[in-house]
Amino acid sequence: MAVSVLQRDVIDDSKNHELASSLIALEDQYGAHNYKPLDVVVHRASGVWIYDVEGRRYLDFLAAYSAVNQGHCHPRILAAMLEQAQRVTLTSRAFRNDQLPLFCKELSELTGQEMVLPMNSGAEAVESTLKVARKWGHKVKGIPEGKAEIIVCANNFHGRTISIISFSTEPQYRDGFGPFLPGFKVIPFGDAAALREAITPNTAAFLVEPVQGEAGIILPPDGYLRESAAICRENNVLFIADEIQSGLGRTGKLFACQHEDVTPDVMIVGKALAGGFYPVSAVLASRKILGVLNPGDHGSTFGGNPMACAVARAAMRVIVEEKLSERSAEMGALLLDRVRQIRSPQIREVRGRGLWVAVELNGPARPVCEALMREGLLCKETHDNVIRLAPPLTIEREDLLWACDRIKAVLEAR
Structure with a gap:
């Protein structure tokens, strides 16, 4: 349960302020500058609340890019981690362990898929999927060796590795990192006709985010996923859904593809699969594909290590048993309705699904995020002019409405 907003205390301590400034300076001096974080130095977190080293408390409206759908430091997941840490944490896949079989079984049953390939980060799972899709194309479909093509969508975000940025359409993600890998074809997101036209005898797979997250929570047209899956089936092409950020309850369904009753040939999951305690990801598919x-x-x-599996098993149980998908649908409808009521010339569009809402502005989003931070609400911009609103799925109605009041006040004052 979230802490009541009435207990929201602020401690203004000059010594703690000096600590925050010194930690920021150390990070800037010794850390690579590949991020531009908000200048809040987090010390601890619980549920939907984050506390900085200065004693201030903030409502988390980013949820670590959906990695903490279950809320920060969920006690059930923490207990599973501590219990496993006292037994064995890593064996490598050179040996078997007593957690991996149970993890694979439970994740397969949760997703309706037959086999699991365990990995660590989301990008690693995407990389693994690309390899599987190419090998399936060559060995099963009969595409000539080295000729397999994978179709992707413009404005995609699947990670930061060389092969993944090879098919990114974001110039900054590619700048200075070439040469890039061949074998990818980019089409518009949400255009099923473009998918049909792009397929050739050498097409092995179509990789898509059911909702484009990093692009600004872009929803496809109704029926797009269903039609795209049908096109793939007709042409013996794998339909691959990247559910790393959209899955595990974020959009109001357990997986975003379920909004159109689509079961992908291959599903990629990560982030909330471990509730923020550990990097855990997986590729799921049939035996014919992962075989x-x-x-x-x-x-x-590290993929499939006992610590990861024990944590992920607990994280999955929390999502299902605490009905977080249903909670996301209920609270998400409230959030979307309240934000759409805000009247501000700064707002160009409000869109979302579940507890995943985007506010697209007519100007830069960073100053708005900084203003919200000063009001005790943490969120983050994407693509310069979009604010993402994505709290943990455990958020209470009272706290959600408190956040909506701050968002309204900040936007209507600009």
Whole structure:
């Protein structure tokens, strides 16, 4: 349960302020500048609340990019982690462990898929998927070796590796990182006709986010996922859904594809799969697809380790047993309605699904995020002019309305 907003205390301590400034300076001096974070130095977090080193408390409206859908430091997941940490944390896949089989079974049953390939980060899972799709294309579909193509969508975000940025359409993600990998074809997001036209005999797969998150929470037209999956089936092309950020309750369904009753050939999950305690991701598919991998084809020292599996098992149970998907649908409808009532010339569009709402502005979003931070609300901009609103799915109605009041006040004052 969230802490009541009535208990929201602010401690203004000059010594703590000096600590915050010194930590920021150390990070800027010794850390690579590949992020531009808000200048709040987090010390601890619980549920939907974050506390900085100065004693201030903030309502988290980013949820670590949906990695903490279950809320910060969920006690059930914490207990599973502590219990496993006292037994064994890592064996590598050179040996078996008693958590991996149960993790694979439970995740397969949760998703309706037959097999699981465990990995760590989301980008690693996407990389693994690309390899599987290409090998399936060559070994099963019969595409000539080295000719397999994968179709992706413009404005996609699937990670930051060389192969993934090779098919990104965001110039900054590619600047200075070439040469890039061939074998990818980019089409507009939400255009099923473009998908049909792009498919050739060498097409192995279509990789898509059911909702484009980093692009600004872009929703596809109704029926797009269903039609795209049908087109893929007709052409013996794998339909791959990247549910790393959209899955595990974020959009009001367990997985975003379920809004159109679509079961992808391959599903990629991560982020909330471990509730923020540990990097855990997975590729899920049928035996015919993941069965193309043989011992030695692919691997990961940490993928499927007992600590990761124990944590993920607890994280999945929390999502299901605490009905977080249903809560996301209910609270998300309230959030979307309240934000759409805000009257401000700064707002160009408000869109969203579940507890995943975007406010697209006519100007830069960073100053608005900084103003909200000063009001005790943490969120983050994307693509310069979009504010993402994505609290943990455990948020209470009282706290959600408190946040909506701050968002309204900040936007209507600009």
